[in-house]
Amino acid sequence: xxxxxxxxxxxxxxxxxxxxxxxxxxxxxxxxxxxxxxxxxxxxxxxxxxxxxxxxxxxxxxxxxxxxxxxxxxxxxxxxxxxxxxxxxxxxxxxxxxxxxxxxxxxxxxxxxxxxxxxxxxxxxxxxxxxxxxxxxxxxxxxxxxxxxxxxxxxxxxxxxxxxxxxxxxxxxxxxxxxxxxxxxxxxxxxxxxxxxxxxxxxxxxxxxxxxxxxxxxxxxxxxxxxxxxxxxxxxxxxxxxxxxxxxxxxxxxxxxxxxxxxxxxxxxxxxxxxxxxxxxxxxxxxxxxxxxxxxxxxxxxxxxxxxxxxxxxxxxxxxxxxxxxxxxxxxxxxxxxxxxxxxxxxxxxxxxxxxxxxxxxxxxxxxxxxxxxxxxxxxxxxxxxxxxxxxxxxxxxxxxxxxxxxxxxxxxxxxxxxxxxxxxxxxxxxxxxxxxxxxxxxxxxxxxxxxxxxxxxxxxxxxxxxxxxxxxxxxxxxxxxxxxxxxxxxxxxxxxxxxxxxxxxxxxxxxxxxxxxxxxxxxxxxxxxxxxxxxxxxxxxxxxxxxxxxxxxxxxxxxxxxxxxxxxxxxxxxxxxxxxxxxxxxxxxxxxxxxxxxxxxxxxxxxxxxxxxxxxxxxxxxxxxxxxxxxxxxxxxxxxxxxxxxxxxxxxxxxxxxxxxxxxxxxxxxxxxxxxxxxxxxxxxxxxxxxxxxxxxxxxxxxxxxxxxxxxxxxxxxxxxxxxxxxx
Numbered sequence: 001x002x003x004x005x006x007x008x009x010x011x012x013x014x015x016x017x018x019x020x021x022x023x024x025x026x027x028x029x030x031x032x033x034x035x036x037x038x039x040x041x042x043x044x045x046x047x048x049x050x051x052x053x054x055x056x057x058x059x060x061x062x063x064x065x066x067x068x069x070x071x072x073x074x075x076x077x078x079x080x081x082x083x084x085x086x087x088x089x090x091x092x093x094x095x096x097x098x099x100x101x102x103x104x105x106x107x108x109x110x111x112x113x114x115x116x117x118x119x120x121x122x123x124x125x126x127x128x129x130x131x132x133x134x135x136x137x138x139x140x141x142x143x144x145x146x147x148x149x150x151x152x153x154x155x156x157x158x159x160x161x162x163x164x165x166x167x168x169x170x171x172x173x174x175x176x177x178x179x180x181x182x183x184x185x186x187x188x189x190x191x192x193x194x195x196x197x198x199x200x201x202x203x204x205x206x207x208x209x210x211x212x213x214x215x216x217x218x219x220x221x222x223x224x225x226x227x228x229x230x231x232x233x234x235x236x237x238x239x240x241x242x243x244x245x246x247x248x249x250x251x252x253x254x255x256x257x258x259x260x261x262x263x264x265x266x267x268x269x270x271x272x273x274x275x276x277x278x279x280x281x282x283x284x285x286x287x288x289x290x291x292x293x294x295x296x297x298x299x300x301x302x303x304x305x306x307x308x309x310x311x312x313x314x315x316x317x318x319x320x321x322x323x324x325x326x327x328x329x330x331x332x333x334x335x336x337x338x339x340x341x342x343x344x345x346x347x348x349x350x351x352x353x354x355x356x357x358x359x360x361x362x363x364x365x366x367x368x369x370x371x372x373x374x375x376x377x378x379x380x381x382x383x384x385x386x387x388x389x390x391x392x393x394x395x396x397x398x399x400x401x402x403x404x405x406x407x408x409x410x411x412x413x414x415x416x417x418x419x420x421x422x423x424x425x426x427x428x429x430x431x432x433x434x435x436x437x438x439x440x441x442x443x444x445x446x447x448x449x450x451x452x453x454x455x456x457x458x459x460x461x462x463x464x465x466x467x468x469x470x471x472x473x474x475x476x477x478x479x480x481x482x483x484x485x486x487x488x489x490x491x492x493x494x495x496x497x498x499x500x501x502x503x504x505x506x507x508x509x510x511x512x513x514x515x516x517x518x519x520x521x522x523x524x525x526x527x528x529x530x531x532x533x534x535x536x537x538x539x540x541x542x543x544x545x546x547x548x549x550x551x552x553x554x555x556x557x558x559x560x561x562x563x564x565x566x567x568x569x570x571x572x573x574x575x576x577x578x579x580x581x582x583x584x585x586x587x588x589x590x591x592x593x594x595x596x597x598x599x600x601x602x603x604x605x606x607x608x609x610x611x612x613x614x615x616x617x618x619x620x621x622x623x624x625x626x627x628x629x630x631x632x633x634x635x636x637x638x639x640x641x642x643x644x645x646x647x648x649x650x651x652x653x654x655x656x657x658x659x660x661x662x663x664x665x666x667x668x669x670x671x672x673x674x675x676x677x678x679x680x681x682x683x684x685x686x687x688x689x690x691x692x693x694x695x696x697x698x699x700x701x702x703x704x705x706x707x708x709x710x711x712x713x714x715x716x717x718x719x720x721x722x723x724x725x726x727x728x729x
């Protein structure tokens with residue numbers, strides 16, 4: 001009998017009710033403790049003089065480099081606030097290209113020149129540190145023996161106190177760069193892309209709103225995830241090592257009835273959600289929504305919209321919180337995009353928009369979208385940007401784990417298209433009917449006056465679209481559940497910045513020729529609508545018909561990560577990044593190298609784990625059961641029963657033998673393919689071998705292993721089954 005599997009189930013069934021109780025539930029309203037662990041405006045006003053507070057705020061809001069004097073003021077205030085809240089250490093908190101967060105803790109405690117113990121934290125410690133950066137992926141930006149990496153404070157994202165048990169640490173959001181100043185993290189390119197978009201958008205915005213002096217990119221993410229009991233998790237080596245089940249037969253009941261979606265939240269899960277929300281609110285993460293998702297044991301939470309840099313930081317912080325809080329409840333969070341085959345995977349929808357400091361959402365159509373020239377300007381330019389750089393947007397969400405979703409009938413496909421809804425489609429058609437010559441621009445203006453009103457949310461959603469307009473924002477539905485949102489947001493900001501720069505040049509050229517500005521804007525927009533029609537699609541993105549139609553429209557369809565990532569290092573993309581000022585050529589090539597290496601390493605870990613599972617779990621259990629069946633056949637023959645009396649045993653023995661033999665040979669082939677991949681000295685070639693040789697063999701091995709799970713006696717099967725992970729709570 002399989003010990004680990006049934007011991008795990010016994011552990012769950014014998015738990016006491018008290019183990020699932022709520023933790024640390026505040027009695028007050030959320031509004032009374034929201035942001036209590038954040039060094040926000042309120043904290044700065046409390047720990048800084050009024051004059052110092054105003055000078056710090058002015059420096060941060062202007063984006064100007066902070067002087068040493070200002071940095072010292074902030075550092076002293078931060079230290080006093082943190083110690084007042086029980087913190088003993090501080091850490092520069094950053095986001096290297098691993099996709100995870102990183103931190104190096106230092107104590108406030110030190111000794112002065114007299115050997116006296118003191119607490120110290122000044123502007124130098126706040127603004128910059130020098131952690132050992134040699135082990136962070138750099139893609140060749142520096143040699144392995146060049147350990148120096150520098151973290152630098154990002155004043156635009158507030159510091160916070162992170163609690164782990166009784167310990168409290170002041171965390172300071174920072175960027176990570178090499179000794180030469182090249183980016184080695186997700187945050188610096190994101191910040192650069194924000195600046196680029198603001199610089200490109202502001203002159204255009206001021207055509208419509210002279211009062212606007214700042215552009216704010218906003219993001220509202222939606223986080224999907226699975227929860228399983230930690231005892232079941234620990235009994236699945238593939239979950240522990242890779243985050244997904246490499247083998248496993250689909251339970252007879254999956255999501256067919258669609259009864260889990262928005263269903264009643266199980267009490268134990270509700271307790272986890274409640275604790276998670278409390279910790280989020282203490283850290284200023286404005287989560288509001290929680291519900292059951294489509295897959296059994298799948299859930300979702302979402303916050304209010306925030307400025308994109310802060311929203312990204314909050315999402316990275318959230319994923320850390322989720323793991324820690326789940327463990328309190330003897331649960332484990334599965335953030336992998338496809339932890340269970342045959343069940344809906346998890347994404348992280350990124351709702352992106354652009355606003356001004358005067359409170360205007362530039363993608364809000366209002367009740368008269370056809371007459372709202374400001375809205376049309378930014379709406380049409382977004383579509384034009386996506387059409388011009390669809391391959392780069394696709395590359396920004398590429399990963400080994402997300403490949404399991406993109407292109408499958410459960411998530412947006414690898415073909416990038418834009419959904420705008422029936423009303424906006426109608427408006428586009430009407431605009432397109434006008435003439436583009438100088439003399440006939442008035443025809444376009446007259447046409448717009450006849451366009452019907454549009455109420456907010458007058459357009460249905462399209463769940464199959466990878467890039468959909470949803471009323472006052474665009475939803476990037478391709479992002480993977482465990483991905484850092486910075487990647488796609490940096491690309492989206494960058495392509496939008498470049499597009500707005502080009503748009504302004506075209507409009508200025510027409511106005512210099514004597515055309516009225518509004519007429520010039522409409523003329524250019526009309527041309528964009530015509531040239532970008534191929535990217536617009538309102539139908540079922542999952543259908544075979546769309547794939548054929550997309551090919552006719554010459555839209556890209558890169559279904560695997562190695563092919564998709566190539567868009568980063570195309571001449572077109574490198575020129576784009578350098579022109580806009582987000583990545584230097586050296587940096588983008590390094591990022592591409594890191595992503596290829598991560599892809600290959602992920603598949604290497606998965607394939608070696610699969611080999612272990614088969615050799616240590618699947619084959620022994622199958623052979624034991626095969627022996628029992630063979631023994632039964634011998635005993636039956638001894639008492640004179642054979643032929644039809646042993647048909648089941650005979651058939652099962654042959655089926656088991658066939659699967660065992662196939663797995664054995666496929667493992668040999670997979671090991672050889674892996675060796676061939678690792679012989680390559682070129683990262684792209686290595687990734688392609690893993691993609692096209694190793695991965696298909698893994699899929700074949702899984703087919704045979706899952707067939708064995710169906711046949712082998714349940715008491716002999718060593719690995720926790722899907723039905724147990726999804727339905728035992």
